Amino acid sequence: MLKERNIPVELVNYNDINLDSYFNSLKNKFIISANNFYIFKSKCIENNIIINYHNALISKHRGVNAHIWAIWDDDEYSGIVWHRVDNGIDTGEILIQKYIKIDNMSAKELLLAQHRAAIESFKELIDVEFEVKQLITNDKNGKLHKKKELPNNGILDLSWEQKKINRFLRSFDVGVFCDIEYPKVEVNGVFLEIESYEINSDVITLNFTNGERLNLKGLK
Structure with missing residues (x-):
C-alpha cells in the first residue's frame, strides 16, 4: 500500500541480521511493526517513530495470543489497534481502534477478521499521513499475556x-x-x-x- 503511493519501504528479514544491532543503529526512521514478536529497545524507541499493530482491544488484552484470550474470557467484543510504541508492552498511545463482535467465532476466524480490520485501518492512517488529530489514551490496564501462558x-x-x-x-x-x-x-x-x-x-x-x-x- 505504501509503495503504491511511492513511499519508499524497506522490509526487514529477521533471519539475516542481528535485530538489536540493526534497530539500535537507526535514527529518524518511521518503523511499522505488524505481526512482530520483537521487542524494541529504548535506544530505538527514543530515536525513531514506531507504530505497532495489535490484535485486541488494549484495554482488555496485551501481549501474545490476544485473540485466544478474548474468546476464553468470554469478551463480547474484540478488535484491533494501531498504536505508538513506547517502553512498555502494548502501552503506547492509540492511533486508531476498531471493534469486532466475537459471537461464536473460533480463534482462527477472529484472527482473520482482525487482520482484515488492520489492513483497512492502515489504509485510513495512510490517507491522513499518519497524522492523527486526536490520539486515544491507552489506559494500560489490559491483561498482559506471555507466550507460554494458555x-x-x-x-x-x-x-x-x-x-x-x-x-x-x-x-x-x-x-x-x-x-x-x-x-x-x-x-x-x-x-x-x-x-x-x-x-x-x-x-x-x-x-x-x-x-x-x-x-x-x-x-x-
Missing part, C-alpha cells in the same frame, strides 16, 4: 458447563495461524491431545491425535 494451562475440564467447554475449544481452534500445543483432556487417568472437535446442539465430539474420539452428552 487458558487453564491447556487442560479441558470435563466438569465445566457446555458454554465454557465451547469457549475453551474455540479459543484453541487456531488453525495454521499460531504455534501452540494441542489442548488436552484427562480420560480414564490418561491425558489425550484434542486434535479437532465438533459442536452440535446436544453433543460435543472431541477427536484425539491418537485416532480415538469422545462424545460429550447431557452437558448443562
Whole structure:
C-alpha cells in the first residue's frame, strides 16, 4: 500500500541480521511493526517513530495470543489497534481502534477478521499521513499475556458447563495461524491431545491425535 503511493519501504528479514544491532543503529526512521514478536529497545524507541499493530482491544488484552484470550474470557467484543510504541508492552498511545463482535467465532476466524480490520485501518492512517488529530489514551490496564501462558494451562475440564467447554475449544481452534500445543483432556487417568472437535446442539465430539474420539452428552 505504501509503495503504491511511492513511499519508499524497506522490509526487514529477521533471519539475516542481528535485530538489536540493526534497530539500535537507526535514527529518524518511521518503523511499522505488524505481526512482530520483537521487542524494541529504548535506544530505538527514543530515536525513531514506531507504530505497532495489535490484535485486541488494549484495554482488555496485551501481549501474545490476544485473540485466544478474548474468546476464553468470554469478551463480547474484540478488535484491533494501531498504536505508538513506547517502553512498555502494548502501552503506547492509540492511533486508531476498531471493534469486532466475537459471537461464536473460533480463534482462527477472529484472527482473520482482525487482520482484515488492520489492513483497512492502515489504509485510513495512510490517507491522513499518519497524522492523527486526536490520539486515544491507552489506559494500560489490559491483561498482559506471555507466550507460554494458555487458558487453564491447556487442560479441558470435563466438569465445566457446555458454554465454557465451547469457549475453551474455540479459543484453541487456531488453525495454521499460531504455534501452540494441542489442548488436552484427562480420560480414564490418561491425558489425550484434542486434535479437532465438533459442536452440535446436544453433543460435543472431541477427536484425539491418537485416532480415538469422545462424545460429550447431557452437558448443562
